[in-house]
Amino acid sequence: MDLRDAACRLIPNRRNARTVIHLAYPVTLGMTSFTLLSLVDTAMLGRLGAAPLAASGIAGVLFFAVVFTLAGVGIGVQTLTARRFGERNEAECGRVVDSGLVLALVFGLPLTVAAPWIARLCAPFLSPDADVVLLGETYLRYRFYGAFLMIANWVLQGFFAGIGETRHQMVASILATGTNILLDYALIFGRWGLPAMGIRGAAIASTIAIGIGLAYLVIVARTHAHRERFGVLRRPIVFRRWIGPILRLSLPVIGQRAISNGSWFAFFTIVGRIGTIELAATNVIRSIYHLPIMLGIGMGTAAAALVGQGLGARTPDRAERLGWEATKLAALAMGLIGILFVAVPSSILRIYTTDPAVIAAGRLPLLILGFVQALAGIALVLTQALQGAGNTRFVMLAELAVCGTLYLPAVYLLGLRARLGLVGAWAGEYLYWAALALIMGLKFSRGGWKRIVL
Numbered sequence: 001m002d003l004r005d006a007a008c009r010l011i012p013n014r015r016n017a018r019t020v021i022h023l024a025y026p027v028t029l030g031m032t033s034f035t036l037l038s039l040v041d042t043a044m045l046g047r048l049g050a051a052p053l054a055a056s057g058i059a060g061v062l063f064f065a066v067v068f069t070l071a072g073v074g075i076g077v078q079t080l081t082a083r084r085f086g087e088r089n090e091a092e093c094g095r096v097v098d099s100g101l102v103l104a105l106v107f108g109l110p111l112t113v114a115a116p117w118i119a120r121l122c123a124p125f126l127s128p129d130a131d132v133v134l135l136g137e138t139y140l141r142y143r144f145y146g147a148f149l150m151i152a153n154w155v156l157q158g159f160f161a162g163i164g165e166t167r168h169q170m171v172a173s174i175l176a177t178g179t180n181i182l183l184d185y186a187l188i189f190g191r192w193g194l195p196a197m198g199i200r201g202a203a204i205a206s207t208i209a210i211g212i213g214l215a216y217l218v219i220v221a222r223t224h225a226h227r228e229r230f231g232v233l234r235r236p237i238v239f240r241r242w243i244g245p246i247l248r249l250s251l252p253v254i255g256q257r258a259i260s261n262g263s264w265f266a267f268f269t270i271v272g273r274i275g276t277i278e279l280a281a282t283n284v285i286r287s288i289y290h291l292p293i294m295l296g297i298g299m300g301t302a303a304a305a306l307v308g309q310g311l312g313a314r315t316p317d318r319a320e321r322l323g324w325e326a327t328k329l330a331a332l333a334m335g336l337i338g339i340l341f342v343a344v345p346s347s348i349l350r351i352y353t354t355d356p357a358v359i360a361a362g363r364l365p366l367l368i369l370g371f372v373q374a375l376a377g378i379a380l381v382l383t384q385a386l387q388g389a390g391n392t393r394f395v396m397l398a399e400l401a402v403c404g405t406l407y408l409p410a411v412y413l414l415g416l417r418a419r420l421g422l423v424g425a426w427a428g429e430y431l432y433w434a435a436l437a438l439i440m441g442l443k444f445s446r447g448g449w450k451r452i453v454l
Helices: 001-012 013-043 050-070 073-086 088-115 117-124 130-143 147-162 168-191 199-221 224-229 242-276 276-312 318-342 345-350 356-389 392-417 421-446
Strands: none
Touching: 001 345, 001 356, 013 168, 013 199, 013 276, 013 356, 050 088, 050 130, 050 147, 050 199, 050 276, 073 088, 073 147, 073 224, 073 242, 073 318, 073 392, 088 117, 088 147, 088 224, 117 130, 117 199, 117 356, 147 168, 147 224, 147 276, 147 421, 168 199, 199 224, 242 276, 242 318, 242 392, 242 421, 276 318, 276 356, 276 421, 318 345, 318 356, 318 421, 345 356, 356 392, 356 421, 392 421
16 A cells, blocks of 8 residues: 555544534534533532642542443444344333433442441541532432433433434433533522522432433433334333343443543542642543543544444445444544644633632643643544444453553552652553554454454
């Protein structure tokens, strides 16, 4: 292959790109909007000082690590739904999602009921700072009250992505974000006759917002068209046939997310030992960093759905082309966003906080993150494409290898032992995304996933 052929392969194909974007843009907008839940919390709590900002950041990561991990059941629902939809077996799609909602209840309800005890147990591990621990416990308690709501939300999103109706995820996320913005303003600062609750108000607002998004998805699933075509929520029956397959696909995803999000929480605890200002800056960077990440996840969701549908329709070569197309688009889009991180890091940080110490601590880490965005896009899309094909166990093992042998040791050694502080800790992202992009790229290119039977 000469350089011209290589360059042509890197340029998006118009027809394939249109197919990917048609599915990806609602998911991307929805995921970006969903991320604004934590972004709004961060921006508003940043006005209250470094301690609430740090507490909401590390507590939010812990909540996400637990609940988003269990929400991996939605990947099993999406994978099976996409495969059955590609086979034109629409009645089974509804049975899959109904079984997924039963699992959401099993996973989520205990967390909701035990929210005060979970918060009290976990809070001492958040930070050496007593103020951060106290505020973090409050934030955790009210976020865990919404654990079932979030898991059920992801199950229904998995169903709609599997059948190619990703616009519903976008609408649900926009409704949730709008609700969160209004309630954050009212409950954090005490507006419109409501009491000023500070960090507790931020957590309550986010939980209510998730519930609003879920209510929308349930209403859509209960419409006559979906009940008649797919049989969604048509009758309260546990379809035991699908519980096992969902769990077989989802448990490795849950394991992979536990490793990934657990590593992310470990990252925050390491940063917490560097200092409270650094922890506050890391919370701000996390909110900024998640915006391009959500773009990659949106592209990856589209890739997973198209790969699953293609395998169900017995067109694996087309599935592969669309998977690579989504990868190129994500790398290009995230790379462009990375340029902004490099060009104007301080200006971006000022959107979230006015604290000059937090801005000074976060400027260089945000700048260096700009250079890794394209690699992150490749890794995110190919990870989800392999999950969409049903190769969830490989993804889990790859995550374990990268986090255990490269990422966490690098963060610890560079951040604490080498005394490079926040810059050293965030430099670990280079090893993580580069290794994951290489591993997933090699696995996807070999094509063994085309022969997986579900």
